[in-house]
Amino acid sequence: MNKELNQRFARARIKVHQFLAPYGGEVPEGEIEIYEALEEPALATHRYPDTIVVKSPDVPESVIAHELVHVAQHTLEQFRGFRLLYVLLAEGLAKFVARSLYPEHMVKYVPGHEVVSLLVGAAPDVIRDLLRINDLPLTPEDVERILTSPRLPPYTRRLLSAESDLIRGSVQRAWEAGIEDPTFVTLGEEMRAWKFLLDERFEPLWNQLHKAIEPWFEV
Numbered sequence: 001m002n003k004e005l006n007q008r009f010a011r012a013r014i015k016v017h018q019f020l021a022p023y024g025g026e027v028p029e030g031e032i033e034i035y036e037a038l039e040e041p042a043l044a045t046h047r048y049p050d051t052i053v054v055k056s057p058d059v060p061e062s063v064i065a066h067e068l069v070h071v072a073q074h075t076l077e078q079f080r081g082f083r084l085l086y087v088l089l090a091e092g093l094a095k096f097v098a099r100s101l102y103p104e105h106m107v108k109y110v111p112g113h114e115v116v117s118l119l120v121g122a123a124p125d126v127i128r129d130l131l132r133i134n135d136l137p138l139t140p141e142d143v144e145r146i147l148t149s150p151r152l153p154p155y156t157r158r159l160l161s162a163e164s165d166l167i168r169g170s171v172q173r174a175w176e177a178g179i180e181d182p183t184f185v186t187l188g189e190e191m192r193a194w195k196f197l198l199d200e201r202f203e204p205l206w207n208q209l210h211k212a213i214e215p216w217f218e219v
Contacts, residue, residue: 002057005032009052012065015101016072023128025072032064046070048077062102069094073131076182076189083155086133086193088216092116093130114212118205129196134182136192143171146194151206153217156194163187 009032017027030050038045038055045053046067054064075090092112098105099113107113119126146152147164160167166186174184182188202209 002034005034005054005057005059008059008061009064012061013068016065016068016097019097019101020069020072020127020131023125023131025127025131027068027072030068030071046075049074060102060105062098062105065101066094066098066105069097074134076134082159082190083217084190084193085156085197085213085216086189088112088115088213089130089133089193089196093127096120109216111212111214111216115209118208118212119202122205123201133192133196134189135180136195137180138171138182138185138188138191138195139175140168140172142195143168143191146191146198149194149198151198151210152194153214155217156190160187160190167191 013027013030017025019025020027028050030052032052032054034055034057035053036055038053043055043059044063044067047053050071052064052067052071070090073090073093075094076086088109088111090112091109092115095105095107095109095113096116099107116130119130147160147167152160163186170185170188171191174180174188182192185191197209
């Protein structure tokens with residue numbers, strides 16, 4: 001393995017761990033691999049549970065740090081055709097941390113970075129919640145509140161409405177059985193992301209949040 005790449009990986013891991021530790025975030029030892037066939041335009045990605053994959057050995061340290069945030073968050077892999085709030089928040093958190101540690105880091109997903117910056121500006125400890133979105137409890141009452149919320153953009157409303165019966169049924173079964181795995185519920189990760197953002201504590205920010213997320217759902 002490339003010595004300099006390993007050194008960048010080690011430095012990035014320490015920096016990300018120190019940044020996230022006050023919020024309960026942990027970055028495992030993990031490993032880094034080179035995979036030149038990584039699909040364009042990605043420079044790097046992560047593989048469960050703790051492996052970073054880079055396209056070339058000269059990938060910037062800040063890009064490695066970005067992927068390490070996903071590892072700490074246990075970000076679920078998503079089909080790229082979906083414009084999901086879950087993806088926006090996950091990418092936003094990773095960009096926010098990487099940019100905080102490496103000011104030169106390029107912000108590719110601007111809406112996500114803006115949303116997380118707004119949330120953290122209002123309540124810095126929200127980073128703890130963003131790290132634990134997968135663990136949010138999801139009740140049948142939550143489902144109805146989300147599905148009927150006027151805050152949902154048209155794209156999300158169509159997506160969730162098309163699967164509403166499956167979502168309701170899977171949430172009910174998960175709730176009754178005590179199953180917390182977000183992948184058990186149809187679009188469970190997206191429902192949890194909306195439960196997080198629709199929390200009443202963010203109500204004063206909503207106009208700004210809406211302006212930030214609107215471009216993400218324009219398809």
